[in-house]
Amino acid sequence: MSLQHLLFATMCVVWGLTWIAIRTGVAAVPPLFFAGSRFIAAGLLMLAWQAARGGRLTVPRAEWPGFAFVSLLVIVASYAGLFWGMQYVASGLAAVVNLGLMPIALFGFGLAHGSERFAARPAFAALLGLAGLVLLFDPALRGDSAERWGLAAIVAGTLAYSGGSVVSRPLVARHPPVLVAGLTCLAGGIGLTGLALIFEPVGAATFAAFLDPGVAAGWLFLLVFGSFVGFTIYLRLVRDWGASRAGLYAFVSPIIAVATGVGVSGERFRARELAGMAVMLAATWIALYRPAPAR
Numbered sequence: 003m004s005l006q007h008l009l010f011a012t013m014c015v016v017w018g019l020t021w022i023a024i025r026t027g028v029a030a031v032p033p034l035f036f037a038g039s040r041f042i043a044a045g046l047l048m049l050a051w052q053a054a055r056g057g058r059l060t061v062p063r064a065e066w067p068g069f070a071f072v073s074l075l076v077i078v079a080s081y082a083g084l085f086w087g088m089q090y091v092a093s094g095l096a097a098v099v100n101l102g103l104m105p106i107a108l109f110g111f112g113l114a115h116g117s118e119r120f121a122a123r124p125a126f127a128a129l130l131g132l133a134g135l136v137l138l139f140d141p142a143l144r145g146d147s148a149e150r151w152g153l154a155a156i157v158a159g160t161l162a163y164s165g166g167s168v169v170s171r172p173l174v175a176r177h178p179p180v181l182v183a184g185l186t187c188l189a190g191g192i193g194l195t196g197l198a199l200i201f202e203p204v205g206a207a208t209f210a211a212f213l214d215p216g217v218a219a220g221w222l223f224l225l226v227f228g229s230f231v232g233f234t235i236y237l238r239l240v241r242d243w244g245a246s247r248a249g250l251y252a253f254v255s256p257i258i259a260v261a262t263g264v265g266v267s268g269e270r271f272r273a274r275e276l277a278g279m280a281v282m283l284a285a286t287w288i289a290l291y292r293p294a295p296a297r
Contacts, residue, residue, distance in 0.1 A: 077190020
């Protein structure tokens with residue numbers, strides 16, 4: 003196994019395990035506060051890394067509105083929906099919906115933005131992914147309304163992330179990716195924490211909940227491995243393999259998340275949910291897979 007394959011496997015496992023960490027955290031801590039505190043810490047960690055490498059930490063004032071808008075979409079709207087929804091949705095199902103929908107949504111927003119050109123393969127993947135979503139939502143529409151709203155929040159958060167990712171491309175082209183990630187994480191984390199202080203019951207019990215070993219371990223795992231280690235590996239693989247091949251984690255990590263949810267938390271899925279997840283994962287594979295170039 004080459005170093006790149008080992009790094010890819012590590013990234014897939016890390017990002018597959020983040021879902022059970024989120025589920026554990028939001029079961030004990032208000033979700034917006036849990037997400038906001040994680041992203042403030044992640045943003046500071048990334049900016050410290052940028053500074054340690056001798057990189058700059060500022061951007062022109064004229065670009066502040068662009069960074070604020072991207073932070074609002076990619077962090078605040080995206081993770082507010084994701085973390086809130088995961089109070090009511092199994093971690094494996096949430097992973098499949100989020101990561102399975104993302105390449106499809108990126109293609110759709112890219113077409114609307116003019117940064118993508120129509121192609122039959124991603125268009126077919128988009129239709130297949132929508133069929134998978136219909137299968138996933140059908141049991142929720144017939145059953146628990148909380149699960150229905152949880153799934154809807156995760157879908158909305160995924161769409162916000164995808165749209166923000168498309169409009170952020172000029173920023174990434176002009177500035178180091180670590181700087182962009184650090185600033186958006188920090189600004190978005192502050193935004194999420196502000197919303198938490200307004201809408202959530204944040205108090206002494208909230209901070210006490212962080213002392214629970216499971217919650218603390220999940221928060222630290224999301225910070226160190228989910229944000230810093232996973233992101234660093236992803237950037238290296240994008241450099242070595244290209245974005246399409248590195249992006250195949252969106253097919254592999256949900257499988258790990260489902261297996262972890264079943265094995266660790268005893269999550270169980272209905273037949274139509276299993277069918278919907280299988281269809282969405284197939285759509286993700288079709289959208290992302292590109293043969294490795296001949297050597």
